[in-house]
Amino acid sequence: MKMFFTIILCMLTFYVTSFGQCSNPYAGQDTAVCSNTYTLNVENATTGYWTAYVGDDELTPEPNYVPSNTNADATVTVPSIDEYTQMVIFVWTDDSGPCNDTVLVEFLKQPQAYAGEDFDVCGSCGELNASLNSMSGFWLANGAAYDNYSSPNTNVCVSSYGDKTFQWYVSNSSTISSVSCTDIDMITVTFWREPTANILTSPADSVTCGLSCDFLRAENPGSGVTGHWECSTCGPTWWYPDIIPEIQVSSYGYNVFYWIEETGPALNPGFCTDT
Numbered sequence: 001m002k003m004f005f006t007i008i009l010c011m012l013t014f015y016v017t018s019f020g021q022c023s024n025p026y027a028g029q030d031t032a033v034c035s036n037t038y039t040l041n042v043e044n045a046t047t048g049y050w051t052a053y054v055g056d057d058e059l060t061p062e063p064n065y066v067p068s069n070t071n072a073d074a075t076v077t078v079p080s081i082d083e084y085t086q087m088v089i090f091v092w093t094d095d096s097g098p099c100n101d102t103v104l105v106e107f108l109k110q111p112q113a114y115a116g117e118d119f120d121v122c123g124s125c126g127e128l129n130a131s132l133n134s135m136s137g138f139w140l141a142n143g144a145a146y147d148n149y150s151s152p153n154t155n156v157c158v159s160s161y162g163d164k165t166f167q168w169y170v171s172n173s174s175t176i177s178s179v180s181c182t183d184i185d186m187i188t189v190t191f192w193r194e195p196t197a198n199i200l201t202s203p204a205d206s207v208t209c210g211l212s213c214d215f216l217r218a219e220n221p222g223s224g225v226t227g228h229w230e231c232s233t234c235g236p237t238w239w240y241p242d243i244i245p246e247i248q249v250s251s252y253g254y255n256v257f258y259w260i261e262e263t264g265p266a267l268n269p270g271f272c273t274d275t
Contacts, residue, residue: 022097025072027090032106032174034181037077040065040090042101045072048094052078059088081109084135084172106179108172111135113185115168120265122272123194125157130168130185137170140184161193161224195225195261195274211249218243218259227261 026043040050050069052059063078065071078088086107093100116129130137130152138149139156144164147155158164166187173180198219206215220243221227229240229247233255240247249255264271 022099023094025092025094025096025099025101027092027101027103030104030106030176032108032177032179034108034110034172034179036079036081036107037075038105038107039075040073040092040103042072042092042094045092046094046096048072048092048098048100050074050076051091051093052076053089053091054087063088078107081107084109085175087176104176106174106176108174108179108181110181111170111172111183113137113168113170113183115166115185115187118188118190120190120192120268120271122192122264124159124161124191125155126189126191127153127155128166128168128187128189129153132170135170135172137168140167140169142166158191161191164189164191190265192263192265192272193222193224194272195221195227195263197221197227197259197261197274199259211252212247214244214246216245216247216257216259221261225261225263227259230258230260232256232258 023044023046025045025048028041042048048070050065052063059078061079063076065074065076067074072092076090078086088105088107089102090105091100091102111133114131116131119126119129128139130139132152137152139146139154141149142165143159144166145157152168156166166189167184168186169182169184171180171182200217200219201215206213208215216229218227218229227241227243229242229245231247231249233253234249243259247257258275260273260275262270262273
């Protein structure tokens with residue numbers, strides 16, 4: 001009989017010890033993600049549930065768990081991130097023991113780079129117009145000379161005219177891991193050669209006999225630039241597209257002639273001129 005009670009006592013002790021033994025659940029290493037969704041996973045779990053905290057307080061509104069917060073492997077979506085980063089502590093409470101384990105997840109807001117709109121520049125230098133939105137950003141090197149690579153509105157100069165592509169790179173980096181969320185936007189800037197109108201011979205207050213003359217001389221405007229002569233006293237439509245014109249006027253008297261050079265986008269006449 002004494003042996004019987006000893007066996008029963010041993011069985012009860014084993015039962016109580018087994019029931020109260022923790023399964024040592026492991027919720028994984030702290031990490032970061034470029035999203036407001038993360039897949040939770042617990043090793044050595046029996047049954048239990050997830051709880052989310054921001055600091056010492058439970059996260060509200062409660063995140064959405066799929067299939068549910070009682071699944072050791074669950075995809076969780078936290079509410080939209082207002083700031084650029086949000087730390088959330090997920091606690092798995094296991095029924096064994098009971099006992100728990102935690103994992104810290106840093107949810108990073110995905111940046112949206114904006115380099116501005118394409119634009120034209122008269123000359124070889126201009127100012128870029130990106131948007132930073134308080135994240136870390138910089139211009140990628142492309143052979144141009146920047147005053148400040150990290151400034152969204154830096155001045156930039158190029159060595160040749162024409163179209164030039166600029167890329168604005170923005171990142172939002174984790175404070176607890178090497179994860180960095182990035183985005184790139186690009187613009188095309190067209191640099192137009194700035195005209196330099198030069199009259200080669202311009203005798204002051206020249207006088208000619210008759211209604212015509214051929215002594216106006218202008219420097220060749222060069223590739224990509226157009227030039228023409230205008231007369232401020234000959235009527236609003238008078239012009240002559242020749243660097244050495246033979247001009248004819250309709251009446252005697254004093255007339256003023258200008259040599260004008262221009263270039264730039266076709267939809268913006270007069271954008272880049274010199275007289």
